[in-house]
Each structure stands twice: as C-alpha cells, then as structure tokens.
Amino acid sequence: MSEFITLPWAGRQVQVEYAWLNAAGPKAPLMVFLHEGLGSLAMWKDFPARLCSAVGARGLVFSRPGYGRSSARAAAEPLDVDYMHRQAYEVLPALLDALDIAQPVWLFGHSDGGSIALLHAGRFAPRVAGLILLAPHIFVEDITTAGIRQAKNGYESGTLRDRLAPYHDDPDLAFWGWNHIWLKPAFARWNITDELVDIRCPVLAIQGLDDAYGTLAQIRGIAERLPATQLLELPECGHSAHRDQPEQVIAATKAFIHNRRHV
Numbered sequence: 021m022s023e024f025i026t027l028p029w030a031g032r033q034v035q036v037e038y039a040w041l042n043a044a045g046p047k048a049p050l051m052v053f054l055h056e057g058l059g060s061l062a063m064w065k066d067f068p069a070r071l072c073s074a075v076g077a078r079g080l081v082f083s084r085p086g087y088g089r090s091s092a093r094a095a096a097e098p099l100d101v102d103y104m105h106r107q108a109y110e111v112l113p114a115l116l117d118a119l120d121i122a123q124p125v126w127l128f129g130h131s132d133g134g135s136i137a138l139l140h141a142g143r144f145a146p147r148v149a150g151l152i153l154l155a156p157h158i159f160v161e162d163i164t165t166a167g168i169r170q171a172k173n174g175y176e177s178g179t180l181r182d183r184l185a186p187y188h189d190d191p192d193l194a195f196w197g198w199n200h201i202w203l204k205p206a207f208a209r210w211n212i213t214d215e216l217v218d219i220r221c222p223v224l225a226i227q228g229l230d231d232a233y234g235t236l237a238q239i240r241g242i243a244e245r246l247p248a249t250q251l252l253e254l255p256e257c258g259h260s261a262h263r264d265q266p267e268q269v270i271a272a273t274k275a276f277i278h279n280r281r282h283v
Contacts, residue, residue, distance in 0.1 A: 022061055022089065027114045034091040036115060037061055041072045041079030049149065049277065051126040053081045054112075054133030056260075057198040060088030060187045067262045068128075074270050075277055077126065080119070084111060086197060092190045099201040101210055104132060108139035116147070124149040124221075126277065131155050131233065131259065132198075134225075135212065138242070142218040150222045150280055152273050154261045155234055158241050159211040160202075167233040167259075168202045175199070216245040223249040224276040228257030228264060250276060 022039045039061060042048065053068050055061070060083040072079040084107055086093035093099075116125070126149050129137035134156025141148040157164065174180040175195055184191040201207055223246055225239035236253060243249040252272050257264045 024089075025115070025118050027111070027118055029085065029111060029114060030097070034085045036082055036085065036091070036111075037089040038080060038082035038115070038119075041069050041081065043078060045076075045078055049075070049077045049126055050121065050123060051075070051077045051079050051128050051152075052112075052116075053079065054127060054129035054136050055084070055087070056131035056133055057202075058087075058184060058195060059083075059130065059133070060090075060194075062088060063187045064262075067266060070266065071128070071262075071270050071273060075274050077277070080121075080125075082115065087188060087194050089189055092193055093197055095193060099197045101201065101204070101207050103201060104135050104212075105139055108136045109143055112136065112140050113144060113147075126150045126152065128152045128273070129154070129156065130262065131157065138216060138219065139212060141221055142215050145218060145220045148219075148221045150277065151219075151224065152276065153223065153225045153239070153242070154269070155227055155231055155259050156225065156238060156242070157234060158213050158216070158238055160208050161234060161237065163235060164233050165203060165208070168199060170232070172199050172203070213241055213245060216242060219246055222276070222280050224252065224272065225249055226252045226254065226261050226269060226272065228259060228261050229253060229255045230257060231259045233259045 022037050024035045026033050026035055061081050068079045068081050083090040085091050124147055127137035134153035137151050141151055188194045225242050227236055227239045239251050254265055261269050
C-alpha cells in the first residue's frame with residue numbers, strides 16, 4: 021500500500037508517492053529503488069519485494085514528482101538538461117530527510133534512476149552504502165536517441181500510451197517531458213563521467229547486451245573511473261534486466277551485498 025509525503029521543491033509543495041517493504045526489520049540494510057525515465061512505483065511490480073526478501077533488506081520505493089501518483093509536473097515547466105542532477109541533489113535527499121532516514125542506503129537504480137544514483141553517491145558519499153545500477157546512462161549515445169525517437173513513434177501511433185496510462189496520473193506529461201529533453205540538441209552534450217570520481221561506495225553495474233537504449237560503453241565507462249566496479253553483462257537481455265532476467269539480477273545483487281557486508 022503506497023503512502024504520500026509532502027516535500028517543498030521547485031518553489032511549491034509536491035506530494036511524493038512511496039511504499040515501504042519489509043519495514044518490520046529496522047536494523048536490516050535499506051535499499052532505495054530509483055525508477056527509469058518513464059517508470060513509477062507501480063511499474064516495478066513485485067521485483068523490489070522479491071529482491072528485498074532475497075537479500076534480507078528493507079525497501080523504499082517511490083515515484084519521482086511527475087510520475088505515478090506523485091504530483092504532476094506543471095505543463096509550463098519543461099524538464100531541463102539538469103533534471104537528473106536536481107533529482108539526485110534535491111528531491112532524493114529531501115525525501116530521505118522527510119522520512120527520517122539517517123543510515124547509509126543502498127541505491128538500486130534503473131536507467132535514469134541509475135544515473136540519479138551515481139550523481140547522489142558522488143555528492144552525498146557518506147549517505148550511500150552501495151550502488152546497484154541497471155543500464156545507467158553516463159553520457160548520450162546515438163543508440164539512446166534513436167531508441168527515444170522510436171519510443172516517440174510508439175507513443176503517437178502505437179500502444180505505448182495505453183501501456184503507460186495505468187501507471188501515471190498524467191501519462192502525457194510524464195512521457196513528453198522525458199522524450200522532449202532527451203531529443204533536445206543541447207542534451208546531446210550531457211555527460212556525468214567527471215562527476216563519478218567522488219563516489220566512495222561499492223558499485224555493481226549491469227547491462228543487457230540487447231539494450232535498445234545503451235551499450236556496454238556505459239558501464240565500462242563507470243569502471244574506467246571507478247576501477248573497483250563489478251560489471252555484469254547479460255546476453256539476451258534488453259534495457260530492463262529486472263524484467264528480462266530477474267533471477268540473474270537478484271542473484272548478483274544478493275552476492276554483491278553479502279560480500280560487502282562481510283568484508
């Protein structure tokens with residue numbers, strides 16, 4: 021059952037939809053799930069619960085403002101090139117503070133959520149125990165913009181809008197905000213590789229070999245900046261490894277966290 025909390029952000033009060041998993045174990049590690057560019061709390065489905073049960077962790081799942089049942093973004097407030105920075109530096113810390121979360125958290129981020137996790141860990145290193153990243157972006161590739169153009173076609177003339185509508189109060193604002201900024205010429209220069217150097221926590225980065233939105237250059241680029249990064253390259257896997265190969269992702273995450281907790 022999701023709940024709502026009000027945060028001051030972007031000059032107004034926004035409601036953020038969130039849910040706790042395994043809340044009865046207050047001493048267990050806490051994993052915070054950060055969804056992709058078109059995701060929401062509900063779109064994770066049962067994966068966070070399965071992962072938390074396997075790992076023995078508590079979980080916090082939420083919808084960023086503009087997604088799911090959280091406050092919609094105003095139509096007159098388009099996303100800017102720094103939108104992931106603002107989520108990492110403003111929204112996520114505000115949410116953790118509002119929920120009185122003081123312990124270092126494990127961040128599990130998918131796509132945009134993976135990028136937000138990296139940015140947050142670089143700025144707030146003491147607050148992050150570790151990162152598990154699925155198909156994160158650290159720079160813009162041609163395959164990414166091509167995939168986003170294809171998504172635009174699917175939204176306008178295919179079934180994508182119908183598939184997203186059950187998961188967002190305003191699917192049009194959610195979709196077009198994400199789509200327009202990624203296809204903006206200025207966004208082609210977006211690059212966060214220099215911002216990885218301040219990350220101090222362990223990192224597991226996972227990439228599907230059949231991802232229509234990114235290549236191995238993304239996670240290998242993370243490992244170039246953070247040599248201790250553990251990489252997992254999954255064949256026959258697209259952009260959403262937690263849906264395409266959930267058992268492999270759960271097993272890798274469990275081993276990764278177990279090994280770090282018993283060093």
